[in-house]
Amino acid sequence: MSVKQISVFVENQAGLLSEVTTLLADNGINLRALSIADTSDFGILRIIVEDVEKAAQILRDHGNTYTVTEVLAVKMDDKTGGLAKILKVLADAEIFLEYAYAFLLQKPGEACLIIRVPDNDAAEAALAAAGIGIAKQEDLF
Amino acid sequence: MTKYYQPEIECASREQIQQWQDERLVKQVKHVWDNVPYYRAKMEAAGVTPEDIKSTADLHKLPFITKDDLRECYPYGLLAKPLDECVRIQSTSGTTGKRVVAFYTQHDIDLWEECCARAIMAVGGDKDDVCHVSYGYGLFTGGPGLNGGSHKVGCLTLPMSSGNTERQLQFMTDLGSTILCCTPSYAAYLGESAKEMGITDKLKLKAGIFGAEAWTEEMRRDIEKSLGLKAYDIYGLTEISGPGVSFECEAQSGMHINEDHFIAEIINPETGEVLPEGEKGELVFTSITKEAFPLLRYRTRDICVLSREKCPCGRTHVKMCKPMGRSDDMLIIRGVNVFPSQIESVLLAQGFPPNYQIIVDRVNNTDTFDINVEMPPEKFTDTVREVTAMEKELVAALKAMLGIVAKVHLMAPKSIQRSEGKAVRVVDKRKLY
Ligand SMILES: [Zn+2]
Numbered sequence: 001m002s003v004k005q006i007s008v009f010v011e012n013q014a015g016l017l018s019e020v021t022t023l024l025a026d027n028g029i030n031l032r033a034l035s036i037a038d039t040s041d042f043g044i045l046r047i048i049v050e051d052v053e054k055a056a057q058i059l060r061d062h063g064n065t066y067t068v069t070e071v072l073a074v075k076m077d078d079k080t081g082g083l084a085k086i087l088k089v090l091a092d093a094e095i096f097l098e099y100a101y102a103f104l105l106q107k108p109g110e111a112c113l114i115i116r117v118p119d120n121d122a123a124e125a126a127l128a129a130a131g132i133g134i135a136k137q138e139d140l141f
Numbered sequence: 142m143t144k145y146y147q148p149e150i151e152c153a154s155r156e157q158i159q160q161w162q163d164e165r166l167v168k169q170v171k172h173v174w175d176n177v178p179y180y181r182a183k184m185e186a187a188g189v190t191p192e193d194i195k196s197t198a199d200l201h202k203l204p205f206i207t208k209d210d211l212r213e214c215y216p217y218g219l220l221a222k223p224l225d226e227c228v229r230i231q232s233t234s235g236t237t238g239k240r241v242v243a244f245y246t247q248h249d250i251d252l253w254e255e256c257c258a259r260a261i262m263a264v265g266g267d268k269d270d271v272c273h274v275s276y277g278y279g280l281f282t283g284g285p286g287l288n289g290g291s292h293k294v295g296c297l298t299l300p301m302s303s304g305n306t307e308r309q310l311q312f313m314t315d316l317g318s319t320i321l322c323c324t325p326s327y328a329a330y331l332g333e334s335a336k337e338m339g340i341t342d343k344l345k346l347k348a349g350i351f352g353a354e355a356w357t358e359e360m361r362r363d364i365e366k367s368l369g370l371k372a373y374d375i376y377g378l379t380e381i382s383g384p385g386v387s388f389e390c391e392a393q394s395g396m397h398i399n400e401d402h403f404i405a406e407i408i409n410p411e412t413g414e415v416l417p418e419g420e421k422g423e424l425v426f427t428s429i430t431k432e433a434f435p436l437l438r439y440r441t442r443d444i445c446v447l448s449r450e451k452c453p454c455g456r457t458h459v460k461m462c463k464p465m466g467r468s469d470d471m472l473i474i475r476g477v478n479v480f481p482s483q484i485e486s487v488l489l490a491q492g493f494p495p496n497y498q499i500i501v502d503r504v505n506n507t508d509t510f511d512i513n514v515e516m517p518p519e520k521f522t523d524t525v526r527e528v529t530a531m532e533k534e535l536v537a538a539l540k541a542m543l544g545i546v547a548k549v550h551l552m553a554p555k556s557i558q559r560s561e562g563k564a565v566r567v568v569d570k571r572k573l574y
Contacts, residue, residue: 007522007523009528009551009553011550011552011553011556016553039525039529041532041551042516042550042551044528062555063553063555064555065517065518065521065553065554067522067523069522069523098524099525116523116524
């Protein structure tokens with residue numbers, strides 16, 4: 001039960017990141033969550049949007065390099081220890097965490113942690129065994 | 142079984158080949174001195190007379206001749222025989238300025254066709270074969286050269302010329318063509334068309350002789366698969382004679398230069414200095430048997446390496462590699478010769494599109510070398526780890542090919558100008574004109 005994340009290749013030049021976010025905003029794409037990973041040379045903008053198809057089309061039409069990845073949206077209590085609990089479950093199950101980023105949901109007190117792991121099913125099972133739920137794409141909007 | 146058109150020449154001892162070259166060079170230098178005022182003036186300016194040239198060891202004393210000289214001498218300025226002894230002209234498909242016209246006596250035509258006959262027999266051709274010539278006929282040397290060679294071998298010759306693919310394939314199947322001569326790109330197209338028409342299994346082709354344009358090993362494999370033949374390379378220039386200056390044998394590892402007719406040198410394109418054998422540089426040819434249009438030390442602009450390693454086919458003539466680039470495009474970065482075509486081949490091998498830009502500059506007396514490379518969607522992933530690994534792999538492959546380290550910058554496809562817009566591949570900021 002993964003969700004779709006769009007990753008966009010961004011050259012490491014001032015202004016290019018805002019060019020991508022502006023492009024999406026101008027076309028009515030609302031970014032639910034966003035994370036940026038960058039090196040000295042390039043960056044990767046990762047976003048969660050409601051209409052993945054439409055966002056992908058806009059990016060494609062404007063000559064951007066992007067990819068769509070299945071990631072897990074882990075339900076997290078918006079309180080101290082929420083994040084630590086999830087990370088401990090993954091560590092105990094020896095699941096390699098490529099990257100993660102958190103954001104708040106509309107409902108007060110609820111948050112979500114996007115995780116990128118090699119095997120979504122294995123991670124989901126480990127989290128479920130510890131009583132941690134996974135959100136669907138539509139739960140995020 | 143290996144077959145030769147002229148075994149006593151193609152497998153001659155090195156001493157014998159050397160002797161032919163020495164004798165013929167001396168004679169050729171005297172011939173141009175006596176008959177071509179343009180050459181005589183060039184040699185006088187360089188302070189050389191025919192007496193100074195006693196063997197190939199003296200070849201380096203002669204001045205070079207370039208395409209510019211050929212254009213300046215258009216049409217009769219380099220003619221070394223009276224016109225009434227000439228029987229043919231051929232001409233290059235020049236892209237800019239005046240065309241180059243080459244003249245041939247009957248003797249010149251015979252020798253040229255013999256070179257092509259050697260090429261046909263080197264790929265297994267014999268009088269039982271059906272030789273399908275789909276190079277263009279006319280001023281272009283491809284069709285006439287292979288056509289003549291095919292006659293000399295005694296093949297049934299199909300003078301198809303290029304174009305009309307359906308008719309080409311019809312004749313190929315109806316008459317059972319066994320040897321195909323054309324450009325590699327046309328061979329690839331014929332292969333695709335045969336597949337579309339569902340007649341691939343009706344083809345009887347066993348060998349192809351493909352030249353007149355650059356092609357890769359990957360293209361060779363594709364063509365071999367789609368047409369069910371062995372694909373061989375052939376090299377030539379209209380200025381020197383035409384196709385057959387050198388040709389590939391069964392070993393498919395470089396082209397034997399017909400050294401009884403052409404002396405090959407490798408020079409440093411910047412200084413003109415002759416380089417030791419095995420080094421990479423510009424290929425220079427001297428035609429030592431041509432009567433009507435002899436060229437001494439003609440600069441081909443092709444970058445190449447020569448090899449005298451023993452060839453399993455038994456031929457003793459030196460081999461040249463497929464040209465690796467043009468000296469006009471060469472960059473010298475930190476003292477190392479770099480050709481854009483080398484960078485292009487690495488990019489393709491690593492799965493990157495050949496859309497790139499090289500930026501060279503000089504900072505604190507050291508050359509900087511940056512390459513902007515397009516990040517294609519097919520290779521892009523969401524993790525920094527993988528993209529960084531890809532970048533590192535590319536840098537390593539470039540270093541292995543070029544011998545120096547380039548700084549690679551991954552760019553979005555839209556950032557690098559597309560080739561239809563006349564892409565600027567090289568930005569050399571060091572030049573202070
Ligand atoms: Zn050989």
